[in-house]
Amino acid sequence: xxxxxxDPITRLEGHGKIEIFxxxxxxxxxxxxxxxxxxxxxxxxVGRPVEEMPLLTNRICGVCxxxxxMAAAKAADAVYHVDPPPTAxxxxxxxxxxxxxxxxxxxxxxxxxxxxxxxxxxxxxxRNILGVIHKVGLEIGGKVIQARKYGHHIVEIxxxxxxxxxxxxxxxxxxxxxxxxxxxxxxxxxxxxxxxxFSLQLFSDIVLGNQxxxxxxxxxxxxxxxYSIGLVDENNKVNFYDGKVSVxxxxxxxxxxxxxxxxxxxxxxxxxxxxxxxFPYLKKVGWKGFVDGxxxxxxxATPLSRLNAADSMAAPLAQEQYxxxxxxxxxxxxxxxxxxxxxxxxxxxxxxxxxxxxxSDPEITSDNFHTVPTEKPTEGVGIVEAxxxxxxxxxxxxxxxxLTEVNLIVGTTNNYAPISMSIKKxxxxxxxKGSVVTEGMLNRxxxxxxxxxPCFGCATHSLPGQMPLIxxxxxxxxxxxxxxxxx
Amino acid sequence: MTEYPGEWSSLVQAxxxxxxxxxxxxxNPILGDDGLGWRIAEQFRTGLxxxxxxxxxxxxxxxxxxxxxxxxxxxxxxxLIGYQRAIIIDAATTQENPPGTVTCLPLQxxxxxxxxxxxxxxxxxxxxxxxVGRLMGASLPKDIMLxxxxxxxxxxxxxxxxxxxxxxxxxxEHAVMQILDSWIDRT
Numbered sequence: 001x002x003x004x005x006x007d008p009i010t011r012l013e014g015h016g017k018i019e020i021f022x023x024x025x026x027x028x029x030x031x032x033x034x035x036x037x038x039x040x041x042x043x044x045x046v047g048r049p050v051e052e053m054p055l056l057t058n059r060i061c062g063v064c065x066x067x068x069x070m071a072a073a074k075a076a077d078a079v080y081h082v083d084p085p086p087t088a089x090x091x092x093x094x095x096x097x098x099x100x101x102x103x104x105x106x107x108x109x110x111x112x113x114x115x116x117x118x119x120x121x122x123x124x125x126x127r128n129i130l131g132v133i134h135k136v137g138l139e140i141g142g143k144v145i146q147a148r149k150y151g152h153h154i155v156e157i158x159x160x161x162x163x164x165x166x167x168x169x170x171x172x173x174x175x176x177x178x179x180x181x182x183x184x185x186x187x188x189x190x191x192x193x194x195x196x197x198f199s200l201q202l203f204s205d206i207v208l209g210n211q212x213x214x215x216x217x218x219x220x221x222x223x224x225x226x227y228s229i230g231l232v233d234e235n236n237k238v239n240f241y242d243g244k245v246s247v248x249x250x251x252x253x254x255x256x257x258x259x260x261x262x263x264x265x266x267x268x269x270x271x272x273x274x275x276x277x278x279f280p281y282l283k284k285v286g287w288k289g290f291v292d293g294x295x296x297x298x299x300x301a302t303p304l305s306r307l308n309a310a311d312s313m314a315a316p317l318a319q320e321q322y323x324x325x326x327x328x329x330x331x332x333x334x335x336x337x338x339x340x341x342x343x344x345x346x347x348x349x350x351x352x353x354x355x356x357x358x359x360s361d362p363e364i365t366s367d368n369f370h371t372v373p374t375e376k377p378t379e380g381v382g383i384v385e386a387x388x389x390x391x392x393x394x395x396x397x398x399x400x401x402x403l404t405e406v407n408l409i410v411g412t413t414n415n416y417a418p419i420s421m422s423i424k425k426x427x428x429x430x431x432x433k434g435s436v437v438t439e440g441m442l443n444r445x446x447x448x449x450x451x452x453x454p455c456f457g458c459a460t461h462s463l464p465g466q467m468p469l470i471x472x473x474x475x476x477x478x479x480x481x482x483x484x485x486x487x
Numbered sequence: 488m489t490e491y492p493g494e495w496s497s498l499v500q501a502x503x504x505x506x507x508x509x510x511x512x513x514x515n516p517i518l519g520d521d522g523l524g525w526r527i528a529e530q531f532r533t534g535l536x537x538x539x540x541x542x543x544x545x546x547x548x549x550x551x552x553x554x555x556x557x558x559x560x561x562x563x564x565x566x567l568i569g570y571q572r573a574i575i576i577d578a579a580t581t582q583e584n585p586p587g588t589v590t591c592l593p594l595q596x597x598x599x600x601x602x603x604x605x606x607x608x609x610x611x612x613x614x615x616x617x618x619v620g621r622l623m624g625a626s627l628p629k630d631i632m633l634x635x636x637x638x639x640x641x642x643x644x645x646x647x648x649x650x651x652x653x654x655x656x657x658x659x660e661h662a663v664m665q666i667l668d669s670w671i672d673r674t
Contacts, residue, residue: 044517044644059517059557106561110611129561129611130618141623148561163562 018423018445026433031424033416033449034275045406050076050377050397054168057393057408065164066099066155067386067411068393070241073168075393078260078380079401080170080373087366088172091158093241094185094358095165096384098154100240100351101192103387104303104344105147107453108199109140112341115447116207120216121440136202147195150188154355157181172370182365189355193317196349200321203345208328217338218329221429222448225250225292225335226418227282227299230306231385232257237314238306238350240385246309247282249294252333254309255284260381263392267409268297270417279417280409290421298421301389301414302452303343308333313346315353321346337422340451344387377401386411388453412454422448506552508670509570509628510663513577515557519645520586520638520652524576525555527636527659531576534660551667564616564627572670573628574663579635586639587651589658591666594631632666634659 023029041060048056053072058065070092077084084092110129114122118131126134133141152162157177159165167174177185207213216222232246233239244257247266258266269278270287281287281297288296299305313319325346326332329339358364379396389411396405412419426448430441512528515521532553558566567573579590594613611619620627636659640649648656 040644056517059515065557110561128615130615130622133619133622138622141619145561145565145619145623145625148565152562152565163558 020427020431022431026435028424028428028431031420031427032274033420033423041408042406045403048403050079050395050401050403051170053393053395053403055166058164060408060410064099064103064386064388064391064411066096066159067384067391069159069165069168070096070384071382071386071391071393073170074242074260074382074384075380075395076170076382078382079377079395079397080380081375081378082171082371082373084172085366085368085371087176087363088369088371089242090358090361090364091173091176091369092168094355094364095155095158096241097351097354097358098151098158098185098188100151100387101154101348101355102148102151104348104351105144105151105195105199107387108203108341108345108348109144111453112344112450115443115450116203116210116213116341120443120447124439124443127443136206140202143195143198147192150191154185154188157185169370171373174370176367176369177365179365182359186356186359189352189359192352192355193349196345196352197317199348200345203342207342217336219336221426222337222422222451223335224300224337224418224421224425226296226421227255227285228305228308228333229299229301229390229414230309231383231390232310233314235314236311238310238312238347239314240347240351240354242384245383245390247299248309248333250292250333250335251294252308260383260392263381263383263394263409267392277413277416279420280414281417290417290424292421298417299414300337300418300452301385301411302340303347303387304334304337304340306385307343307346313350315350315357318346318350318353321349337418337448337451340453344453347387388412389414412452415452415454419449419452419454422452506550507571508551508667509567509573510551510553511563511566511573511575512553512555513557513559513563513575516555517644517646519640519643520648521578521641522646523578523636523638523648523652523656523659526648527576527634527656527663528553528555530656531660531663534664560611560613561616561619563613564620564625567617567627567631568620568625570628572630572632574632574634574666576634576636576659576663578638578641580638580641584637585651586637586649587655588637589655589662590633590635590637591662592633592635594633597633630670634662634666 019032019034021029021031045053045056053076054069057068057072060068073092109132114127114129114132117135118127122131129141129144155165156162158167158173160167160175207217227250228248229245231239231243233243236246244259245263245266246254246257248254266283267280268283268287269280271278282299283297285295285297290298292298307322307325313322325342326334329336376399377397381392381394383390383392385391390409391411392409394407395403397403423445426445430444431437510528510531512524512526514524516525535551535553554566556563556566575594584590597614617627636652636655638652
């Protein structure tokens with residue numbers, strides 16, 4: 001058995017590692033995607049007051065602390081059986097839309113975009129945001145920096161701090177916003193709509209206008225027919241903050257929707273001996289292995305799955321793009337995983353439109369932003385859509401509100417099975433008998449999981465001084481015959 | 488308490504003068520040894536505040552601000568805007584040195600920016616982010632020094648540091664002060 005190791009994966013949160021095993025003929029026999037699991041978070045939380053969770057959980061992850069803050073706040077609401085007033089819900093969603101705006105912008109311009117703007121074969125030193133700026137123009141860089149600044153500013157106005165918000169508590173928020181702040185946020189939202197449309201146009205010009213990229217997106221290599229999940233509102237429109245989780249089969253049929261409190265009826269976790277991380281799957285369908293199809297419980301949770309799981313978008317310009325998206329890609333649902341990049345930009349536009357809509361709401365400056373909890377705390381589940389997948393927080397407490405049990409299913413974990421499948425398929429397509437493994441080939445394998453915007457155990461980084469991509473190719477006897485590395 | 492040489496002052500009463508040096512403790516305060524950057528930065532801040540105020544002249548040119556962050560890449564670069572110099576304190580896992588080893592090096596000597604807290608892999612490396620910032624006309628520090636402490640327990644949730652890291656705090660804190668002093672001498 002020959003072995004190729006990609007370790008660690010560049011531009012991926014957490015220290016991931018891909019092992020590729022070749023057979024005697026030099027074809028890919030199997031692949032294993034492994035990540036180190038952070039240990040002991042549940043134990044760390046037990047014994048603490050549940051109201052600490054919105055602050056504590058946003059330290060789990062350096063990439064989406066706002067998502068953990070929101071899921072924790074909603075779970076704490078449920079634990080205390082308190083329904084926050086409409087203004088509190090709207091302010092939380094407004095903050096969350098600002099976060100999405102920053103996060104999706106960053107992914108497109110710094111992570112996913114370089115693969116297309118610079119091309120999968122571009123030298124790694126150029127396949128980054130600097131390369132994008134040099135190629136597309138300085139103006140782009142300025143807009144990206146401005147977009148990030150604006151999104152952070154909305155989070156700071158409502159959440160009290162940039163990046164790590166601190167204002168959500170059981171029953172609502174500790175503060176509201178005034179008219180001046182409302183106007184500022186609304187202006188940011190209007191700027192954001194222009195920026196998102198500009199980004200969609202850029203994608204259209206560079207990616208959709210390039211037959212080679214279109215072939216790559218539409219081809220079989222990056223396609224998996226699995227279930228799609230995503231939060232939807234009462235009208236089955238995409239919503240990042242609230243609603244029920246819609247579950248849609250590979251053929252497009254909605255098999256149901258579940259409320260946060262029902263998640264254990266729908267989601268179960270499969271264990272494999274080669275990794276500590278579990279593989280969530282749809283309980284009602286069952287685990288049939290790492291396979292596509294309606295009989296396999298494998299699902300994905302990404303911007304694309306959210307579009308697939310919904311009937312439409314709750315904003316007019318995003319809806320136009322939604323319709324164009326499905327018309328171009330052959331109707332719903334779309335299974336080509338590289339289309340996640342396009343879906344992400346449609347969500348970017350939706351986030352900006354949502355910012356304007358919520359900031360224009362007459363209730364948004366109301367002082368009624370908190371309902372004091374009066375019931376005994378017991379148990380609760382909170383679900384939001386993190387940019388990289390459905391995020392579930394489940395807490396149990398004693399009658400004093402002290403945590404006795406904690407369970408989290410984080411965004412990327414949902415995608416562990418489909419990411420593993422995508423890596424294997426890409427590896428099998430690009431590494432065949434006798435082929436020389438090139439940098440571009442490896443990048444095409446990395447593109448398979450980069451589309452999912454994965455994030456494993458984010459805030460764990462320390463400084464090793466270097467984070468190389470090392471690929472070691474072993475012959476049938478296990479001897480290294482070629483080592484490729486980049487820094 | 489560590490005795491600091493040189494003319495250094497706390498940030499108390501900074502007034503309208505913008506701090507020129509930013510000291511950042513980087514890491515995750517609830518993930519074992521990954522919280523060392525925060526602990527060292529907090530201890531350093533306490534040490535600064537306990538010192539006698541320096542002369543007004545020194546105060547103006549050496550004002551120091553201390554912050555604790557869990558950021559990387561573009562976000563970290565954005566935080567550095569407006570300062571002349573910066574020191575970043577972080578955990579290191581070179582596996583070449585025993586736990587607790589303190590190493591100081593300029594950011595440009597870090598062989599890969601795709602690494603560590605400075606390079607949140609979700610966006611880009613700090614070096615790349617700084618290039619982006621400079622390209623956009625941002626005012627970024629001319630000197631960025633890293634103070635790294637070799638760590639080994641980074642995957643277990645805990646607010647406590649392991650004994651070798653705990654023991655290294657005074658040395659790391661002193662290293663931060665020495666870097667600041669070298670900058671005074673050059674000013």
